[in-house]
Amino acid sequence: MQPIIQITKLSKKYKDAETYSLNDFSLSVTEGQIFGLLGPNGAGKTTLISMLCGLIKPTSGSFSIHNLTYADNPNEIKKIIGVVPQEYALYPTLTARENLMYFGSMYGLKGENLKEKIIESLDFLGLLKFADKRIETFSGGMKRRVNLIAGILHNPKILFLDEPTVGVDVQSKSAIIDYLKQLNKNGTTIIYTSHHLSEAEDFCTDIAIIDRGQLYAQDTPENLIRSTANANNLEDVFISLTGKELRDDI
């Protein structure tokens, strides 16, 4: 299959930083995949996703999304991607419905279509009865679910998720994963970062392990486990590739 994301020798060095956050990084993601981007803190995952979402520009190298580049077609790319940031990117004093109406309208959605899509998504994630409650009254798990809906209202071809299940209860996590699987089944390619390795092992069709701004391995979870000596699960693979050294950095 054609790669939907093609990254070639991508590097990023922040101003005043001593080292590269991403260094000569190449990767391709095939359409229809649930692609897990795994790595310890400071590995370069958020930098990579930020560049792919158009939030920051690379220092060198290039990438294309659906054969489009930000230099030539920034708005075309933004129309086909969805972004679910790690923070609750919602207005706390607005209701769930008001937030979703606003973010949906930013993609040109309006009227009944938008209203129906919001109701359908809220219903799927068990939030319909809270549609008109303010976000500030929601629990962490509820906010995560609304945060997810805000990123997929326009049916994106590619969905970027930065730690979508961090800090939520088991029920919310299960609802989010089910919803994402449903989206993927309907044709959305998912790029996902997480520290929950067992979740990634079950959820992802393909995984890239990155560290110190470089790609260490890329394959299916099964192949990664099989190809690593004494590995029984993805966590063993992860430790084997990235080591046990703590990654505290300021």
Add this chain to the structure above:
Amino acid sequence: MSVYKEFLLLKRDLGGLLTLFVMPLVLLIAVTIIQDSTFVSASKAKIPILLVDNDNGKVSKTVYDNLQQSTIFTVVTKIDNEPLTESIAKEAVFKGKYQLAIIIPEKLSVDLQAKIDQNVEKITSNLGMTDTLAKTQKTNIVNQKEVKLYFDPAVQMSFKNAVMSSVDKMISQIETKSIYATFQEQLGDGDVSFEQKSFISFKEIVPRVNDEEIIPNSVQHNVPAWTLFAMFFIVLPLSINIVKEKTQGTFVRLRTNPVSNSIVLAGKTVAYLIICMIQFYMMVAVAIFLFPHLGLPSLNVQGHLLMMSVVALFAGFAAIGFGILLGTIAKTQEQSAPFGATSVIILAAIGGVWVPVFAMSKAMQIIAESSPMNWGLNAFYDVLLRNGSLLDILPEISLLFLFFIITTTIALLYDKKKRTV
């Protein structure tokens, strides 16, 4: 939808709404009452001043009568039923219990009359009307007299100057009258009489519209200035709104959707411009309808409301541009809120909201020219007090709009540059 979202956010923020609509009204009412009473004494409260009369003569009686008749002062000659002395008055004023003490020196009336007599005699002698030699030999030396003024150190210079000027004028009038009276006496039998009323008088010629004089009052001066000042405080909620989006994470969502940052900012501009105009009309309404009930003159817009609205609209643009720039550059609310408030006060100060620009030093006058608040204030005065046309205010409103364009462009470029880090 962007505009609607901004209104929803404001509606749900009670503190923000109070800042936007109630506080400007409170500010306008409070400042106008205070400033108006300084000059007009709307509250009929007079300033008590201490008068120490060591003269007990004609001059001190005239000073007392003049001060007592004034609409601004009331004369105090005793404290706790004790007659005033210079040291008691000095202490009371320097402790801030009173703002002013006037000390009339001993024998002022007698010595003034003696000095005038000497001078008049000299003149009449020179004219050959008396025996010069005989008179000159008898002349005693009369020393110059000094009326002392003690001011409370907290009193403003403008108040001091006004008081000193009126006391000086009062003393001059007394001297002049005494000179005339002495001449009259010297010259004889009552056939010669001097008209003692001032020959030169002043008449202020004020602009006229439709044969009606436009007489500015303190409200006509204060309302535009403080309305503008209050409108500029929109910088605070707007910059905080932008900073909050960055810290909440909604900024990431806004940057990753197909709508450009300039469209998002345009949505904010429209929403906050509507708020600015509501603020403006509320303040004008208060000045027209509520002020008369508070003992203040009503704001007379005399068919200028449309032109005033144009000025308010462009002043709103300038304030919003500043708010957008501040919100874009600031990283936290702790940065944007104090900086926003302080900078608005600085812009107001250099813009002539408190002290008229013409009263500033040359250097400050040049700096004042660069304050958007000064452009807005001049445009308001052109419309309201100078009966100016759209053409007259065109330079000022163009500058206000240019300020909006420049600040917004810098904000957009700064945001773009930040994304290349």
